[in-house]
Amino acid sequence: MNNDIERVLYSQDDIKAACKRLAAEIATDYAGKKPLFIGVLKGVIFFMTDLMRELDMLTDMDFIDVSSYHGGTASTGEITLVHDVGTDIRGRDVILVEDILDSGRTLAYLQDRLMDRQPSSLKVCALLDKPEGRVVEAKADYVGFNVPNEFLVGYGLDYDEYYRNLPYVGVLKPDVYAK
Ligand code: PRP
Ligand code: MN
Ligand code: MG
Numbered sequence: 001m002n003n004d005i006e007r008v009l010y011s012q013d014d015i016k017a018a019c020k021r022l023a024a025e026i027a028t029d030y031a032g033k034k035p036l037f038i039g040v041l042k043g044v045i046f047f048m049t050d051l052m053r054e055l056d057m058l059t060d061m062d063f064i065d066v067s068s069y070h071g072g073t074a075s076t077g078e079i080t081l082v083h084d085v086g087t088d089i090r091g092r093d094v095i096l097v098e099d100i101l102d103s104g105r106t107l108a109y110l111q112d113r114l115m116d117r118q119p120s121s122l123k124v125c126a127l128l129d130k131p132e133g134r135v136v137e138a139k140a141d142y143v144g145f146n147v148p149n150e151f152l153v154g155y156g157l158d159y160d161e162y163y164r165n166l167p168y169v170g171v172l173k174p175d176v177y178a179k
Contacts, residue, residue, distance in 0.1 A: 001164065005170040007151075010145060012167050015127070015155060016050070018144035023054035024124060026095065026141055034058045035093045038085055040106065040115075041065035043099035043156040047127045047144075051097065062087045068106050077135075079109045094119040098149070099156045100128040104138025111138075113146070128152070128169065151177065 010018075024113070034057075039048035041063050051063060065083035094114060101107055107124060114122055125142035132149040149170075153159050153164030161178060 001166065003167070004163070004173055004176045006173045008168050008170045009147065009152065010155075010169040014171070015047075015144070018127065019047070019050045019054050022142050022144060023051055026125065027057055029056055030057065030093060030095075033093050034060070036087060036089060036098055037061045037093050037107060038087075038089075038097050039063045039097045040099075040110065043081070043158065044097050045164075046156045048097050051125070060087070064110065066110065068103075077103075079105060081113075084141055089117050089119045090116060091118070091120050093121045094123070096122065096124045098124065098126040098140070100130060100152070101138060101140050101143075102130045102133035103135040104133075105136055105141075107138040108136045126159045127155075128157075156169050 012159050037048065037052060037059055039045065039061065042065065048061070052059060062085040064085050067080050067082055068078065096110060096114065098107065111122065125140040125141040128145040128147045129140055129143045129145070130147045130149060150171050151159070152169055153163035153172045155168045157169065158164045159172055163172070
């Protein structure tokens with residue numbers, strides 16, 4: 001699996017440092033509150049658990065599952081809600097957590113859907129932001145890293161559902177997806 005990686009973009013240490021920095025920002029902004037973290041499956045799983053363990057505050061978590069990439073390296077533009085949250089978010093301070101913000105379609109879709117339920121506030125935390133990928137307007141309030149316009153895998157990000165379990169974020173060798 002490691003052989004398929006052209007280069008490591010963010011090491012485990014880089015990611016840990018980013019989680020600590022983002023958690024510190026969130027802890028300051030949400031002092032005295034009990035924010036609800038909503039992770040967007042499946043890509044977010046590692047970031048969600050690492051980020052939340054850096055927070056010394058009362059929080060709860062839920063997950064929502066949407067899919068926009070159906071194989072391949074490019075988004076189809078179609079968003080499907082696979083599994084909704086079980087928590088009533090009305091009046092809650094919600095932090096939506098994503099592994100990566102790319103075309104912005106997933107986030108735009110989720111923000112619309114969640115805002116209809118009248119949370120007290122809704123902010124977005126993304127480990128990675130790829131501004132060059134944007135097709136619709138979307139913005140994260142907390143960003144770990146701005147990333148170049150390359151196909152990334154690892155730390156939750158997949159290619160055709162594989163490579164999520166790499167402990168770092170890397171660039172996939174083009175010949176892997178050219179096959
Ligand atoms: C990926 C990624 C983000 C979304 C970002 O998820 O994890 O959730 O795409 O892309 P966008 O800004 O272009 O919408 P994906 O839909 O592939 O599902 P997954 O998390 O299960 O891999
Ligand atoms: Mn995802
Ligand atoms: Mg995916």
